Amino acid sequence: MAPRGAYHHGDLAAAAVDEALRLIDADASASFSLRALAERLGVAHRALYNHFADREALLAGVAARGFDMLADALVIAPDAPSFLAAYVRFALARPGLYDVMMARRHTAINGDPGLRAAVDRVIGAAVKGLATPGADDETQRREVMRIWMIAHGGIGLQRARMLRLRSDAEFAEEILRIAGF
Amino acid sequence: MAPRGAYHHGDLAAAAVDEALRLIDADASASFSLRALAERLGVAHRALYNHFADREALLAGVAARGFDMLADALVIAPDAPSFLAAYVRFALARPGLYDVMMARRHTAINGDPGLRAAVDRVIGAAVKGLATPGADDETQRREVMRIWMIAHGGIGLQRARMLRLRSDAEFAEEILRIAGF
DNA sequence: TTAGCGATGTATCCACTGGATACATCAGCG
DNA sequence: CGCTGATGTATCCAGTGGATACATCGCTAA
Known part of the structure; x- marks a missing residue:
């Protein structure tokens, strides 16, 4: 949807999935918190809710x-x-x-x-x-x-x-x- | 260990496992909280920690x-x-x-x-x-x-x-x- | 060109969680 | 009969997912 230098972050949805994959691989479980994920993306944790319902x-x-x-x-x-x-x-x-x-x-x-x-x-x-x-x-x-x-x-x-x-x-x-x- | 009218609760450890089984069956997952479990047992949530490390x-x-x-x-x-x-x-x-x-x-x-x-x-x-x-x-x-x-x-x-x-x-x-x- | 709208992100709040520390109670043993 | 250790309570804490209200800014229509 937002290919290059799009709005604030670019493509936060895809970046979030990427980063989540890294966190999941890191400790072999999906125990990461949304806040930790958001921090790694340099974004308020609530920003994720614009792309994912929960x-x-x-x-x-x-x-x-x-x-x-x-x-x-x-x-x-x-x-x-x-x-x-x-x-x-x-x-x-x-x-x-x-x-x-x-x-x-x-x-x-x-x-x-x-x-x-x-x-x-x-x-x-x-x-x-x-x-x-x-x-x-x-x-x-x-x-x-x-x-x-x-x-x-x-x-x-x-x-x-x-x-x-x-x-x-x-x-x-x-x-x-x-x-x- | 505490067969009958033993101490405060009786056998809290066994009762806790019983009640946990009920909660787990109720919603098909172990998503219950220790507090909800303790409340059903009529006990402070911290009492469980005398029987289980975590x-x-x-x-x-x-x-x-x-x-x-x-x-x-x-x-x-x-x-x-x-x-x-x-x-x-x-x-x-x-x-x-x-x-x-x-x-x-x-x-x-x-x-x-x-x-x-x-x-x-x-x-x-x-x-x-x-x-x-x-x-x-x-x-x-x-x-x-x-x-x-x-x-x-x-x-x-x-x-x-x-x-x-x-x-x-x-x-x-x-x-x-x-x-x- | 520009006004404003809708998409995106932020600030702040909330109830709830697992766990920690400090203290109260009481059964049973010396 | 008093002490002790096992058991339970009261209270606190940082961290969580999620909600509400507001700020920012790219895009589009006039």
């Missing part, structure tokens, strides 16, 4: 950007095993962001068109990246769900250290075997 | 109780499909509690002996409930991980409405097929 709306913006980045990481996977590996790598590299993405509720996803579109990009990448030629649609759909469940569940359990594995590297190897690759 | 310690207590209840729900499952079904039923019936259980970090689980023991009860139930006779230990271990990943991941994706299924009932049916049962 904290939740800002996080929805962060989630949308996260799904976009995830889709970028997934579309280049040449086959199912590398697809799964790329997904796991993304989630373990940016755990705070992954949490924000996955914590968004149904209403948020369907309410925010940008967020919905980004999620759909990821789903599209999954359908293509996990396609098994010759299988009917129902089977393909189920295979996407199966891999996604194993990936998402494995990530959560590994992060909670419930699997008793020695390292993330060992986990990355193990999950491929478990998925049947 | 909010996180209280939630660790809640998580321990959650794992105990989950283990109770799992040990009676006669075979692998009913085990999976029971796990999913528990998590979808008490989403707030399930989140609290799964959000506990490595340090919390290993630091609190009660929590650790409760987690081990669940793992023990899984190993028994999912046992496939005649398979070697490594295979059994991997099968436990596979089902747990599918269950935990499926639950998370279903709750975020990422799977595009019509209802929790449909999900419960679908996940059994996906697990290969």
Whole structure:
């Protein structure tokens, strides 16, 4: 909307999402305060409310950007095993962001068109990246769900250290075997 | 420790965990404040700090109780499909509690002996409930991980409405097929 | 050219939160 | 029977998300 030297700040909405991503990555959770975020942007904390209805709306913006980045990481996977590996790598590299993405509720996803579109990009990448030629649609759909469940569940359990594995590297190897690759 | 008419309140620690469970179930998240909890117990909010170091310690207590209840729900499952079904039923019936259980970090689980023991009860139930006779230990271990990943991941994706299924009932049916049962 | 309007940002306030410090109460043991 | 340590209370604090009122200034229409 405001490409260059626009008004007071430029494009505060985008800058806020950028900075929020940095803060989230920094301590692997979305525990930052709006005030800390605003201070880093050199702006009164209330200025953010001109672009986001509330904290939740800002996080929805962060989630949308996260799904976009995830889709970028997934579309280049040449086959199912590398697809799964790329997904796991993304989630373990940016755990705070992954949490924000996955914590968004149904209403948020369907309410925010940008967020919905980004999620759909990821789903599209999954359908293509996990396609098994010759299988009917129902089977393909189920295979996407199966891999996604194993990936998402494995990530959560590994992060909670419930699997008793020695390292993330060992986990990355193990999950491929478990998925049947 | 304080069985009957003990001191001022009786057993505030246990009562606090009970009441926290109610609040968590009520709005499907652990968003309650210590003050609201204390008020319901008829006690100054600071009294809780005589039993829990901080909010996180209280939630660790809640998580321990959650794992105990989950283990109770799992040990009676006669075979692998009913085990999976029971796990999913528990998590979808008490989403707030399930989140609290799964959000506990490595340090919390290993630091609190009660929590650790409760987690081990669940793992023990899984190993028994999912046992496939005649398979070697490594295979059994991997099968436990596979089902747990599918269950935990499926639950998370279903709750975020990422799977595009019509209802929790449909999900419960679908996940059994996906697990290969 | 300029008036003023709407978008953006600021100043200040509020109720509420988790947590800290200091003190009061009282069960049970010597 | 008096002391002590466990338990609970009173009060304070800085920090939080959010609200209301106002200031700034680019853009557009006359």
